[in-house]
Amino acid sequence: xxxxxxxxxxxxxxxxxxxxxxxxxxxxxxxxxxxxxxxxxxxxxxxxxxxxxxxxxxxxxxxxxxxxxxxxxxxxxxxxxxxxxxxxxxxxxxxxxxxxxxxxxxxxxxxxxxxxxxxxxxxxxxxxxxxxxxxxxxxxxxxxxxxxxxxxxxxxxxxxxxxxxxxxxxxxxxxxxxxxxxxxxxxxxxxxxxxxxxxxxxxxxxxxxxxxxxxxxxxxxxxxxxxxxxxxxxxxxxxxxxxxxxxxxxxxxxxxxxxxxxxxxxxxxxxxxxxxxxxxxxxxxxxxxxxxxxxxxxxxxxxxxxxxxxxxxxxxxxxxxxxxxxxxxxxxxxxxxxxxxxxxxxxxxxxxxxxxxxxxxxx
Amino acid sequence: xxxxxxxxxxxxxxxxxxxxxxxxxxxxxxxxxxxxxxxxxxxxxxxxxxxxxxxxxxxxxxxxxxxxxxxxxxxxxxxxxxxxxxxxxxxxxxxxxxxxxxxxxxxxxxxxxxxxxxxxxxxxxxxxxxxxxxxxxxxxxxxxxxxxxxxxxxxxxxxxxxxxxxxxxxxxxxxxxxxxxxxxxxxxxxxxxxxxxxxxxxxxxxxxxxxxxxxxxxxxxxxxxxxxxxxxxxxxxxxxxxx
Numbered sequence: 254x255x256x257x258x259x260x261x262x263x264x265x266x267x268x269x270x271x272x273x274x275x276x277x278x279x280x281x282x283x284x285x286x287x288x289x290x291x292x293x294x295x296x297x298x299x300x301x302x303x304x305x306x307x308x309x310x311x312x313x314x315x316x317x318x319x320x321x322x323x324x325x326x327x328x329x330x331x332x333x334x335x336x337x338x339x340x341x342x343x344x345x346x347x348x349x350x351x352x353x354x355x356x357x358x359x360x361x362x363x364x365x366x367x368x369x370x371x372x373x374x375x376x377x378x379x380x381x382x383x384x385x386x387x388x389x390x391x392x393x394x395x396x397x398x399x400x401x402x403x404x405x406x407x408x409x410x411x412x413x414x415x416x417x418x419x420x421x422x423x424x425x426x427x428x429x430x431x432x433x434x435x436x437x438x439x440x441x442x443x444x445x446x447x448x449x450x451x452x453x454x455x456x457x458x459x460x461x462x463x464x465x466x467x468x469x470x471x472x473x474x475x476x477x478x479x480x481x482x483x484x485x486x487x488x489x490x491x492x493x494x495x496x497x498x499x500x501x502x503x504x505x506x507x508x509x510x511x512x513x514x515x516x517x518x519x520x521x522x523x524x525x526x527x528x529x530x531x532x533x534x535x536x537x538x539x540x541x542x543x544x545x546x547x548x549x550x551x552x553x554x555x556x557x558x559x560x561x562x563x564x565x566x567x568x569x570x571x572x573x574x575x576x577x578x579x580x581x582x583x584x585x586x587x588x589x590x591x592x593x594x595x596x597x598x599x600x601x602x603x604x605x606x607x608x609x610x611x612x613x614x615x616x
Numbered sequence: 617x618x619x620x621x622x623x624x625x626x627x628x629x630x631x632x633x634x635x636x637x638x639x640x641x642x643x644x645x646x647x648x649x650x651x652x653x654x655x656x657x658x659x660x661x662x663x664x665x666x667x668x669x670x671x672x673x674x675x676x677x678x679x680x681x682x683x684x685x686x687x688x689x690x691x692x693x694x695x696x697x698x699x700x701x702x703x704x705x706x707x708x709x710x711x712x713x714x715x716x717x718x719x720x721x722x723x724x725x726x727x728x729x730x731x732x733x734x735x736x737x738x739x740x741x742x743x744x745x746x747x748x749x750x751x752x753x754x755x756x757x758x759x760x761x762x763x764x765x766x767x768x769x770x771x772x773x774x775x776x777x778x779x780x781x782x783x784x785x786x787x788x789x790x791x792x793x794x795x796x797x798x799x800x801x802x803x804x805x806x807x808x809x810x811x812x813x814x815x816x817x818x819x820x821x822x823x824x825x826x827x828x829x830x831x832x833x834x835x836x837x838x839x840x841x842x843x844x845x846x847x848x849x850x851x852x853x854x855x856x857x858x859x
Binding site: 266267268270271274301302303306307310337338339340341342343344346578579580581 | 711712723726727728729730732733735736737739740741742743748749751752754756774775806807
């Protein structure tokens with residue numbers, strides 16, 4: 254059997270190789286058993302790296318099938334190109350695959366490490382938050398007020414809007430049920446208790462976690478990535494009392510205040526439904542609100558929101574300090590921080606709710 | 617000498633009302649390394665941005681590979697850009713994907729090669745710049761010099777005819793900078809590429825330049841062979857080489 258001769262086109266670049274591959278595939282299906290193939294490079298003028306590798310891959314594929322490959326009429330330029338763009342041997346990277354026990358061990362080790370890190374940071378913050386109270390010189394000047402505006406005052410509009418809508422919709426949903434029993438006035442009781450002891454602290458904390466928790470994480474993470482934290486440390490300025498403690502004071506003061514504000518707006522939202530939909534007198538509604546609210550509800554709500562403020566700040570700073578890598582690392586820890594702080598806020602809310610409910614006799 | 621591969625005539629350009637480049641004319645012939653040099657703020661990077669079509673000049677003409685860059689439609693200029701590689705000042709590697717995936721971007725976007733062939737090509741280019749072992753790493757795990765070399769591998773992924781390099785030696789130590797210059801020379805000799813390099817590192821210029829274009833206060837003060845530039849009696853040029 255004769256050796257089939259394949260004439261190669263004048264230009265073999267990345268634009269042509271795919272067409273050539275299809276063409277040759279058809280060619281070799283028919284001549285599968287031919288013992289040798291000759292490639293004629295007579296007309297080839299230009300070949301780029303993609304073309305060179307393609308030609309060489311073709312050769313090694315054919316040789317694997319015991320077909321002898323002959324290259325003829327190679328011009329010096331083409332020879333050089335083929336020599337230069339040799340098929341690379343793909344490097345072997347040792348596989349990173351871990352077995353089951355290694356994975357468990359790694360997870361456990363990481364968790365204990367994170368736990369130790371967080372305890373270290375939190376005790377550090379706790380220490381400085383007491384000591385820093387008596388030594389205002391350690392803080393950045395005017396930072397508590399500044400942060401208070403950022404975390405608290407600037408959040409007023411969105412907190413008001415959300416609280417109003419929550420109170421409004423809570424009243425609307427319960428009104429439909431209470432109406433069946435003619436218990437219209439109890440909408441006021443329901444809204445008052447629900448807002449003050451549960452919804453007010455919770456939604457305010459979630460909003461602030463999303464708004465300011467993310468901002469705090471991003472700020473600290475950016476400062477860490479751009480070595481600003483290191484710069485502060487070598488200047489002899491401890492970043493915790495300088496940066497974190499003012500934020501802690503600001504959020505501890507503003508979050509309960511925001512919660513009180515949200516409670517009032519939320520109850521007003523409920524009152525709107527009470528007045529317009531259930532025909533309750535506005536004065537009667539608020540009279541009912543003030544009879545049903547005890548100090549206990551108000552205090553538990555404030556204790557909750559005080560705890561949430563600390564949780565939000567600690568989570569945000571912890572994730573901020575944990576940043577690795579560059580700009581994309583900042584994005585990653587910020588996302589993680591918001592998710593974690595909302596999670597912890599809700600967990601803490603459940604725990605505190607249980608304590609206050611079953612520990613009622615203690616109050 | 618062959619036909620010039622890049623030809624710039626009477627280029628005037630700037631930002632808003634401020635003229636940055638004032639009547640620049642030069643040409644680049646295939647296979648040479650043209651170095652654009654000058655002190656900081658003289659318009660080097662602006663000129664480079666014109667050559668790769670990122671900025672529009674006030675007037676003048678730029679001819680690249682026989683096409684008038686200023687009269688091309690969007691689609692035509694994208695086609696033309698495939699014959700051009702650009703090495704950005706900080707590498708401009710995408711940070712979220714590995715080095716190998718970075719190098720594969722132009723191949724995946726502009727060719728219909730098979731996955732296996734693309735993988736081979738990626739390793740080939742990484743081997744040319746000496747970074748094959750760094751293929752599975754993220755750009756943030758590389759040192760400055762490695763990042764530049766990875767960016768170079770990406771720039772030459774499609775075998776460009778012209779490679780533009782913006783400050784390839786900036787921010788690198790002398791040894792790494794020298795090895796990067798050697799790499800550029802090697803690529804020019806092996807692949808027959810034409811290089812336009814913007815730099816202000818005298819050592820780098822002396823190593824790689826065939827011809828230099830000296831920009832001074834927006835004007836092309838000197839254009840010619842490197843050896844002539846070193847002997848030049850023009851005050852700014854002399855000060856530049858012998859500070």
